[in-house]
Amino acid sequence: MATQYAIAGGTAREIAASAEQAVAEGRLRPGESLPPVRALAGTLGVSPGTVATAYKELRGRGIVVTRGRGGTVVAPAPVVTSRRPPRVPEGLRDLAGGHPDPAFLPDLVPPGRLSPGARSHRASPRLAELEELSRAWFERDGVPGGRVTFAHGALDCVSRLLSVELRPGDAVAVEDPGFHHLLDLVPALGLRTLAVPVDDEGMEPAGLRAALRAGARAVVLCPRAQNPYGSRMSAGRRAELLGVLAAAPDVLVVEDDHSADTAGGPLHSLATAGKDGPGRWAQVRTVSKHLGTDLRWTAMACDPVTLARHDGRLLLTSGWISHVLQETIVRLMSDPATTALVAGAAIAYEERRTALLAALAGHGIGAHGVSGFNVWAPVRDESAVVNGLRSRGWWVAGGARFRIGSAPGVRITTADLEPADGVRLAADFAAVLAESAQTYGG
The missing domain is CATH 1.10.10.10 (Winged helix-like DNA-binding domain superfamily/Winged helix DNA-binding domain)
Incomplete structure (x- = not known):
């Protein structure tokens, strides 16, 4: 046609x-x-x-x-279709999903006493106990916890922030490669995307400076466990980015610390700078990576203006986050056994990620992943690598849906990849690259 x-x-x-x-x-x-x-x-x-x-x-x-x-x-990823990953072929080892290891997720037991009757919680949308737990959660890592609020998930929270702060046609600086759902969300809101390159230490200062000069009114970044690259912001990079942002005090800076409890390594947050940090800021944390993917709850710490605008819009839409959900999270965050399970997950994820990186390096393959449970491996031809590994029983994520202008790569989720399996995967990866090199003539 x-x-x-x-x-x-x-x-x-x-x-x-x-x-x-x-x-x-x-x-x-x-x-x-x-x-x-x-x-x-x-x-x-x-x-x-x-x-x-x-x-x-x-x-x-x-x-x-x-x-x-x-x-x-x-558009490469039109907002009416989204960058949904392809279905995992039957019989393959799934290393593409970006999900935690189910063995480290606690059993979800709803509270024995459900909220009584049909009544509105708009007058008290947040359970006091969970609010206090959230403050302590942020303050543990040096993030100011004086003002916190809740949302239905990280993207729900970011979407609301961008909707109340920006107008159609405004620009948002995002990481490249970056979280594919965020890359879809920005244009879906009628906003322009400005890609900022990342390296092992996070957003590159020169790229952020260029985005601000191009008119970015908001910046969204991951301070650790960056998806898909696995970056973790260093103290030095934090200082460099703060220097760049000092010239743009009205720009909203949103940090997505989605894997705070299992990311591995310390947090160097832009929000911890106090009066020397961004004037407009928010840090978003979720529990889906360490307590359960069905727990669609997010805590946000932020400045007073951002809090008022977010909660004002929340009040006009869903109104509040389910108190049943909040009570479930209170129980999990207060449970010593769950705390121990999460600590074990953080150790296991670190071991599995670093084991794969070492195995790949043993074959001369450079890859990235200093934090979280994803590894990003640059490749020449994403399709050739994905299909080559598929023929060997592995299913990894092609990088196209994570990229705007950055170089090709594949993302490998290592959450449930035991070190011995990582050795086999690295050998197969090297074989696939060798076949690809023969195709391209070296």
Whole structure:
């Protein structure tokens, strides 16, 4: 089917809706060109201005992008399709999911006494006991815990923050490579993405400086266990980034410390700088990586303006986080056995990650992962490596869905990868790279 026949309509809204539906249904694929404005206008019998307005709406919603003389094309990850990972083929060892080892997750037992009756909790949305536990959780790592609030999950929290702080067309600085759901979320909110390169120490200062000069009004980053690269911000990098941010006091800085209890290594947070830190800041922490993936709860520490804006929007939408969920988390965070289990998980994740890195290095393969339980391995051809490892029984994540402009790579989740298995994987990885080198001629 010719591209123009995938789009119909007589008004800008109808044309935009038709194109969006074609993308959602796969009739228009990422990277595929849309017809030139005048060509589609002639086909549909409308004015070029009508088509131009429709394309502008599609661009604003992150469905298409304009590439100068390359015309208008479907975005690499259009927001109506998301960067969902492919289904794991049957019989393969799944190292692509980014999930914790179930053996280190506690049993989820809901509270014996459920909240009575049908009543609103808007007047007291946070359980006092969990609020105090959250303050202590942040302050343990030097993050100011004077103002805390809750959300339904890290992305829910970040989405709300960006929605109340920014307007469509504003820019957000994000890590590249970075968390694929965040890379989808930003354009879905009608915002522009400014990619900032990362290395083993986190966001690169020069890239952040360039993003701020390009108009970034918010920065979202991971201080440790960065996904997918495995960065951990060093004390020196923290000082460099604070120096860059000093020239942009009104920019909101959001830290996603999603694996605070199992990341491995100390936290060097921008938020710990006190009066020398960002004026507008928030640190977000979740429990899904160490207490259970079904526990959709997030704690956030932040400055007073950010707290008021976040909670004001929360009040108008969901209102509060389930008190049943909050009571369950209180029990887990207060349970000595759970604390010991989480501590064991942190040790195991460190051993498994470093064992794979060492095994890869033994074959001359450089990879990254100083924190968390993901390893990022740069490769020339992601598809060749993913398919080559698949033929050997392994399923790893191709890096395309984590990248904006950074070099290719694959992400390997090591949470349940025992060191002996890591040795086998590294050998297979080396064999696949050798086959790929022969294909490319060295």
